[in-house]
Amino acid sequence: MKQTKKEKINALPAILLIAAGFLLNPWVLSPLLRLSHGHLSPLRLIVVLLFEITAISIGIYGLKHRKTYSVISKNTLFPLLSVLLALTTIEFALHVLTWLSPSVAHVLSGRAIPLHISDERLGYRPNPAHPDHDARGFRNRISRVQADIVAIGDSQTYGMAVRREQAWPQQIETLSGRTVYNMSFGGYGCVEGLALLEEAKQ
Numbered sequence: 001m002k003q004t005k006k007e008k009i010n011a012l013p014a015i016l017l018i019a020a021g022f023l024l025n026p027w028v029l030s031p032l033l034r035l036s037h038g039h040l041s042p043l044r045l046i047v048v049l050l051f052e053i054t055a056i057s058i059g060i061y062g063l064k065h066r067k068t069y070s071v072i073s074k075n076t077l078f079p080l081l082s083v084l085l086a087l088t089t090i091e092f093a094l095h096v097l098t099w100l101s102p103s104v105a106h107v108l109s110g111r112a113i114p115l116h117i118s119d120e121r122l123g124y125r126p127n128p129a130h131p132d133h134d135a136r137g138f139r140n141r142i143s144r145v146q147a148d149i150v151a152i153g154d155s156q157t158y159g160m161a162v163r164r165e166q167a168w169p170q171q172i173e174t175l176s177g178r179t180v181y182n183m184s185f186g187g188y189g190c191v192e193g194l195a196l197l198e199e200a201k202q
Contacts (some may be wrong), residue, residue: 011066017059021052047087047094054083116185122192126185132164138183139164147181149173150200152193155186 070190117137119125126137134143139158151169159167159182165174173180183196 011063014059014062014066017055018063021055021057021059024048024052024055047090051087088157121195122188124185124187138181138185139167145179145181146179148178149180151180151184152184152188152196152200153184154188155184157182157184158186160186167184 012031111128114127115130117127126133126139126151128135128137130137132139134140136143141164149169149172151172157167157169159170163169167182169180169182169184172178181200183200185192
């Protein structure tokens, strides 16, 4: 059956919408936009998939009912633009949260943040970018300039197998009411301890 001019006009934006839905998928966007070093985080994946599903669904519906339905009508554009605006707002909020909080950045990155980084003096030291570490890289809630007690040691003092607040330096702080700063890390020995002692005195 020969298509009318109206059907052709209605079919074109529907086809474009379907094509956009298929092209703007996570596997294309990840390397194209270089998000999270070649892959999307779970939350961003949801945002992209929601837009993709919405675009393809409206496009297929418009193509199927092209005789009487146009995807560029007010009844279609408003919900489509609303969804697009909502997803854009969510993505913007994720960027802001990533900038404000290292913990959120860790979750959104979709990849593991190294626990330690290389260091000329120590060989390696705790990574300040890790969500469980403070700005100096040590396993504390906040970075302190002064503290009543400084804990220096290996993984036992760091609290490798327990949560940060369960490590014994934090337990001493809770029980004694004194400020305790944990400057330990797994694998550290006497050499690293002496270097950290000098750092703690500064």
